[in-house]
Amino acid sequence: MTQADRYRYLFRVWASRGLLGAAGLTASASNALAVPISGVQSTVMNRATVAERLNLIRSAVTEASRAAKAMPVPDETEIAQWMNWGNWGNFWNKPWYNFGNWGNF
C-alpha cells in the first residue's frame, strides 16, 4: 500500500463520517487521530519533501471528497470557505479572535 493509498483511505474514513469538511475537520483530527505510541519524531531533516507530502495529502483529500457521498466535490462557496478557514484557525466553528498569520488577538 503506497502512502497515497493510505491517505486516500484515511480521508475516505473521515469523509464517510462527515468529518472532512471545514466544520468537522477539527473534530476529525482531534478525535480520530491515533495517539503515537512513543511520540513522533521531528521531521526537520525531511524538510525537502514537505511540499511533496503536502501535495500528496491535498490530492487524497480531493479524491476522498469526490468519492464520498457525504462530501461531494467542493463547490465555489465551499472552496472560498476553505481559503479563508485554512489561514484562520477555527473561524467557522467558533471565532478565534485571531487572524491568519497574525496571532495577537
Place this chain on the structure above:
Amino acid sequence: MDHQIDLVVMQSTPFCNIACKYCYLPDRSSTQKMSLTTLRNVFSRVFESGWVRDRFTVVWHAGEPMTLGPAYYDAAFSLIESLRPRDIAIQHSFQTNGTLINQEWCDFIRRTGLKIGVSIDGPQPIHDKFRVLRDGKGSFQRTMQGINLLRQNGIDFSVIAVLTKCSLLAPDQLYDFFAGHNIERLSFNVEEIEGVNRTSSITPDDAYDLYWNFLNYFWERLLAERKRISQREFEEAFACIVRPDASSMLNSQTTPFRMLNVDVRGNFSTFSPEFLGQSDPRYGNFCFGNLNNVTLESALSNPIYLKLNEDIQRGVDKCRAECQYFSVCGGGAPVNKLNENGSLATSETLFCRLTKMVPIDLALALLENDVNLRADDQRENADAPGMMRAPDPAQLAGSEA
C-alpha cells in the same frame, strides 16, 4: 485591485497598565486616547471605501483597551453603529491582560457581545516571570480574578499564552494549568524579536527543537485525553494541510488591506499591524496618511504604500520560489522579515520556523503516524484508547456515489 478589509485593528490608546518584559509596543506609557472625531472619520472612510463587505472584525488593540473604561467604548460602539450600513455586520473584539475586568466590564461585554481574549501565560511562576505590573510585581492574581469574574458572568473567552523559554521547558505544567482551569480555546504565541523587544529568551539555535518538544507533548496529551480544548496551532495546522487541491491560502499579512491598522491619531497602514509605532528609513512610519484628512483609496498612490507593497510582494515571491511550506503559508509575516532579516524582500524567519514549520511538521508527522498505524492490520492494540479503527473498505464502497 479589488480590496477587501476583514479586520480593522484600532489603537484606542497605546497605554498599557502593565509592563510585560517581552512587549513590542513602543508607546505603552502614553495615555493618549483616540478622539470620537477621529473615530468617526476612520469609520466613515472605511464604509465609504466599499472595501468592507458582509462582515468584518474590529479588534481594539496595540495598548490595553480596558484602560479607557466601558463609557468610552459605549460611546465608540454607538458612533460606529450609527455609521454602519445595514448590510454589514461588525464584531468587536478585545485582547486584554484581564487585570482590569470588573463587574462593570462584564455588564458591558454581555450587553454589547464584545469578544474577549485574555492573555495569560500559564501557572503563576511562569506568568509572573514576564507579565508584571508597573511596580514590578506579577500580574497573575489580577488576571485570574478577571478570568474568574468572566466565568461568574457566563462570558466566553479565549486565551493567548506567550511562550518564553521557561514555558517551552515546562509543557506539562502549562498543559495541567490550562486543562485544569478548563480553558476551552487556547493559542500560543512564541516570544518574538519585534518592535522595541530586541531580544528573546529563545535563541535561534534551540528554538525549533524546544517548540517541537513542547507542542508534541501538548498535542499528544490533547489527543490522549480527549480534552475539550480548541488549540489554535493544532487546528490551524490541520486546516492548512487537510484541504482540497482547488483551495489556496490567503495570507492576510501580505494581502493589501485585508487588515487595516489605525493608530490613536488616525494614521493608517496595512499588512502586519505591528508596523504601527515602528519606523524605518525606507518606509517612514509605515503609515499612508491620516484618516482625518485623506481617504483610504489615497493610499494606493502613496509612495510609502507602493514601496512597502512592492517589497513585501518580492518577499512573497521569494517564499514561493524557495519555501517548502508556501502552500500552507502564503508568504510569511512581513514585520518579522524586516525585524529579523533586515529586509522585507526575504523569505524564512525564526518566526516562520516556529509558527508555521513546527506545527506543520508535527501535524504531518501525526498524520503519517496515523496512516502507517492503520496500514498495519496486525497491530495488537489497534483498539486501545486513542485509536479509532477504520471501517471495512467494503462498507465505504457502499457509500460512494
